[in-house]
Amino acid sequence: MACGGDDNKLSLDSIRDSLIRQEDTIIFNIIERIKYPTNPTLYKQPCSVNIPDFSGSLFQYLFQETEALQSKVGRYLSPEENPFFSNNLPDSIIPPTKCTPVLHPAAESVNVNEKILDVYINQILPLFCKEADDGNFATTAACDIHLLQALSRRIHYGKFVAEVKFRDCTDEYKPLILAKDRDALMKLLTFEAVEEMVKKRVAKKAMAFGQEVTLNDSTAKEVKCKVDPTLVSRLYDEWVMPLTKLVEVEYLLRRLD
Numbered sequence: 001m002a003c004g005g006d007d008n009k010l011s012l013d014s015i016r017d018s019l020i021r022q023e024d025t026i027i028f029n030i031i032e033r034i035k036y037p038t039n040p041t042l043y044k045q046p047c048s049v050n051i052p053d054f055s056g057s058l059f060q061y062l063f064q065e066t067e068a069l070q071s072k073v074g075r076y077l078s079p080e081e082n083p084f085f086s087n088n089l090p091d092s093i094i095p096p097t098k099c100t101p102v103l104h105p106a107a108e109s110v111n112v113n114e115k116i117l118d119v120y121i122n123q124i125l126p127l128f129c130k131e132a133d134d135g136n137f138a139t140t141a142a143c144d145i146h147l148l149q150a151l152s153r154r155i156h157y158g159k160f161v162a163e164v165k166f167r168d169c170t171d172e173y174k175p176l177i178l179a180k181d182r183d184a185l186m187k188l189l190t191f192e193a194v195e196e197m198v199k200k201r202v203a204k205k206a207m208a209f210g211q212e213v214t215l216n217d218s219t220a221k222e223v224k225c226k227v228d229p230t231l232v233s234r235l236y237d238e239w240v241m242p243l244t245k246l247v248e249v250e251y252l253l254r255r256l257d
């Protein structure tokens with residue numbers, strides 16, 4: 001989706017297909033993360049070890065350093081990727097690919113990662129994980145980073161959704177953007193029936209992906225699921241879809257700049 005060129009390729013259906021595929025990544029990453037407890041020590045500020053010139057948590061340190069390395073090899077040249085720590089990110093040593101951008105240039109200024117990080121640490125982790133410290137900090141942080149990047153990519157895909165909706169129904173969106181009417185924009189871009197399907201599908205996927213696979217059916221015990229499907233549905237209902245819609249509104253408000 002990073003490159004345009006052929007406008008006909010950009011459709012709400014193709015973007016929704018990508019959102020559906022991203023559900024798989026998010027659910028597998030949740031299953032990986034919840035092998036570990038919350039590990040609150042990881043997120044404590046300042047961290048208990050002395051890191052020169054750094055006053056944040058151990059998790060922030062690991063995440064910031066990971067993003068810096070990924071930035072050097074071009075991760076944030078892609079409009080699908082949005083950094084969590086954008087200050088002082090090193091330039092890419094890889095040249096950008098030449099393509100027609102799909103999004104309006106103002107898309108770059110839409111970034112809700114601070115909110116994502118806050119709800120992730122304070123609400124999502126306590127919901128999914130056992131409250132304890134097991135000392136597996138580096139591995140836990142690696143799982144967090146994968147999951148947070150997958151959530152961020154999905155939520156910021158709202159920019160592409162909004163672009164397509166704007167192109168498809170410019171006459172309806174334009175007056176609301178000019179009036180800066182957030183509530184009306186939110187109403188216009190919301191499809192409740194689609195949201196219901198998303199919630200049901202992610203619960204079903206959680207059930208399927210979280211199943212124990214055994215070779216001998218006759219000895220198989222009661223079906224045990226690695227992740228509670230109702231929690232995955234709640235994750236989408238309370239955070240993923242509302243934040244995607246927030247990104248859509250923020251993008252649309254800048255669409256005529």
Ligand SMILES: O=C(O)C(=O)C[C@]1(C(=O)O)C=C[C@@H](O)C=C1
Pocket residue numbers: 016019161189190191192194195198240241242244245248
């Ligand atoms: O599919 C859309 O139209 C979207 O805007 C995406 C999405 C979602 O986050 O899944 C968000 C808002 C809509 O109400 C339905 C679904």
